[in-house]
Amino acid sequence: NAGVMQNPRHLVRRRGQEARLRCSPMKGHSHVYWYRQLPEEGLKFMVYLQKENIIDESGMPKERFSAEFPKEGPSILRIQQVVRGDSAAYFCASSGSNQPQHFGDGTRLSIL
Amino acid sequence: KQEVTQIPAALSVPEGENLVLNCSFTDSAIYNLQWFRQDPGKGLTSLLLIQSSQREQTSGRLNASLDKSSGRSTLYIAASQPGDSATYLCAGGGDAGGTSYGKLTFGQGTILTVHP
Numbered sequence: 001n002a003g004v005m006q007n008p009r010h011l012v013r014r015r016g017q018e019a020r021l022r023c024s025p026m027k028g029h030s031h032v033y034w035y036r037q038l039p040e041e042g043l044k045f046m047v048y049l050q051k052e053n054i055i056d057e058s059g060m061p062k063e064r065f066s067a068e069f070p071k072e073g074p075s076i077l078r079i080q081q082v083v084r085g086d087s088a089a090y091f092c093a094s095s096g097s098n099q100p101q102h103f104g105d106g107t108r109l110s111i112l
Numbered sequence: 113k114q115e116v117t118q119i120p121a122a123l124s125v126p127e128g129e130n131l132v133l134n135c136s137f138t139d140s141a142i143y144n145l146q147w148f149r150q151d152p153g154k155g156l157t158s159l160l161l162i163q164s165s166q167r168e169q170t171s172g173r174l175n176a177s178l179d180k181s182s183g184r185s186t187l188y189i190a191a192s193q194p195g196d197s198a199t200y201l202c203a204g205g206g207d208a209g210g211t212s213y214g215k216l217t218f219g220q221g222t223i224l225t226v227h228p
Contacts, residue, residue: 004155033215043156043201045215056215091155093216100146101216105155 025094118219135202
């Protein structure tokens with residue numbers, strides 16, 4: 001039973017480009033969470049989604065960031081017009097209903 | 113707003129020692145408390161999950177306790193080994209309308225080094 005799969009593992013973008021981070025939840029999980037870990041900081045919640053719905057986006061920056069979890073396919077975290085401050089590790093977690101979250105290995109985003 | 117604090121920030125011990133990592137949280141209306149391990153460049157591995165109705169959980173050499181009234185949790189590691197070296201994170205789980213555990217609020221972590 002494969003765990004939470006994130007890709008790419010490492011992503012390099014130039015300032016102003018778009019970054020797309022993908023997360024395939026564990027089989028049978030319909031809840032997806034995105035967290036960000038900035039250098040020298042702890043993990044911060046960004047957004048919580050269920051299939052086709054955003055449940056809680058209280059941790060998402062107001063601009064340039066968006067997330068989706070379509071009926072078919074992986075969850076996508078999209079960052080438009082990236083800036084140096086977006087450099088971080090982005091982690092995805094998934095869970096079943098009323099179940100603990102399982103984390104992927106993360107995507108390390110570097111902005112040149 | 114939930115805030116989670118971990119003490120100490122770093123800990124270095126010789127192999128074989130028993131040790132305690134501390135975690136405190138500000139909102140006692142916590143749904144659950146989870147301890148994770150993070151190795152450099154890796155994701156998070158769940159170690160123990162304590163539901164709000166529970167007082168402690170045990171797995172092998174690990175024991176975690178939860179005291180909601182004082183807003184504290186501790187992770188006890190018995191007979192530490194060099195392979196235990198990692199960053200340990202505690203996280204408080206909220207309630208998303210009772211349908212899932214909702215978002216986790218993480219502490220800054222304790223960096224543990226166990227030297228031979």
